[in-house]
Amino acid sequence: MQSESSLSEPSADEPLSRCGLVAIVGKPNVGKSTLLNALVGQKISITSRKAQTTRHRITGIHSRVKDDVAAQFVFADTPGYQTKHSKALNKSLNKAVLGAVSDVDLILFVVEAGSFSLADAKVLSLLPPGTPTLLIANKLDTMHRRQELAPWLKSMQERHPFTEFVPMSAKQPKDVERLLDICQGYLPEQPWWYGEDELTDKSERFLAAEIVREKLFRLTGDELPYSATVVIDEFKEEEGRKVDRMVRIAATIVVERDGHKAMVIGQNGERLKRIGTEARVELERLMGAKVFLQLWVKVRSGWADNEAHLRSYGYE
Numbered sequence: 001m002q003s004e005s006s007l008s009e010p011s012a013d014e015p016l017s018r019c020g021l022v023a024i025v026g027k028p029n030v031g032k033s034t035l036l037n038a039l040v041g042q043k044i045s046i047t048s049r050k051a052q053t054t055r056h057r058i059t060g061i062h063s064r065v066k067d068d069v070a071a072q073f074v075f076a077d078t079p080g081y082q083t084k085h086s087k088a089l090n091k092s093l094n095k096a097v098l099g100a101v102s103d104v105d106l107i108l109f110v111v112e113a114g115s116f117s118l119a120d121a122k123v124l125s126l127l128p129p130g131t132p133t134l135l136i137a138n139k140l141d142t143m144h145r146r147q148e149l150a151p152w153l154k155s156m157q158e159r160h161p162f163t164e165f166v167p168m169s170a171k172q173p174k175d176v177e178r179l180l181d182i183c184q185g186y187l188p189e190q191p192w193w194y195g196e197d198e199l200t201d202k203s204e205r206f207l208a209a210e211i212v213r214e215k216l217f218r219l220t221g222d223e224l225p226y227s228a229t230v231v232i233d234e235f236k237e238e239e240g241r242k243v244d245r246m247v248r249i250a251a252t253i254v255v256e257r258d259g260h261k262a263m264v265i266g267q268n269g270e271r272l273k274r275i276g277t278e279a280r281v282e283l284e285r286l287m288g289a290k291v292f293l294q295l296w297v298k299v300r301s302g303w304a305d306n307e308a309h310l311r312s313y314g315y316e
């Protein structure tokens, strides 16, 4: 049977159940978050033009029944492997990459089609050789000399025993669907871990911090260093409401310098106001709730170098 069917109408025979963990790894800016969002079919991870915006491991979940297989893909997005600096923040990022690739069923190693740099090599060197790994040659749409693809793929095969090559564009829905079909074969036969409608196992509180951070980086352009972070001080659901949910959120944007604080606040507070408005609108959509969002900006000098402090912000 080729057509897609819904879980509530199982075929005469129970569909085969598959479920597994798929890690998405690669250096910053190769398109990991874009790919995860496309694979999950809804915005969960945060994309930005700014490199290194993904700090946490975020899982997105895609559940489907296709070709008589009930498949649940559990994706882990990882931070770009940072090779330039040795600050505590980056050490903790590298640990997160290592954490994300252990114990997975499949690794998607994402690179830009036709390119391979030292930073790519460093990430590749972290991958366990025993885990099936697909080479995702992303941004194929931006590769102009297509005749160079085959020799490049051949050189990649010499670098690592990839199980398959997938030249694609994360922005092309047909390519994303094909990738899902390929991944499906690698999921172990086992019952699903999550309910059909669950998209992420991260809490709304965490999503709130991620959304504010995304707006912060988008609206400050390339000016703000990625050491800026967002801490949720309060997340309170108004109790006893029968119809609409109402959630009060207070968050602090922590920056390293007074200059950065001024940058975030903007003239007459305009930029901070816009960050708050855009984050609130998106949170209301994602959470299906009315949201009151209060934002503060605080300077914490040199925090990226202080490991103990990092731990208190949740980067272990």
Ligand SMILES: Nc1nc2c(ncn2[C@@H]2O[C@H](COP(=O)(O)OP(=O)(O)OP(=O)(O)O)[C@@H](O)[C@H]2O)c(=O)[nH]1
Pocket: 026, 027, 028, 029, 030, 031, 032, 033, 034, 035, 046, 047, 048, 049, 050, 051, 052, 053, 054, 078, 079, 080, 138, 139, 140, 141, 142, 168, 169, 170, 171, 172
């Ligand atoms: N043309 C083109 N652009 C893409 C494609 N995939 C991603 N991009 C763009 O590449 C940039 C980086 O994408 P992200 O998804 O944020 O990259 P990332 O690897 O998650 O980056 P970090 O969070 O820094 O690790 C964004 O501007 C995307 O729109 C693609 O297939 N084609």
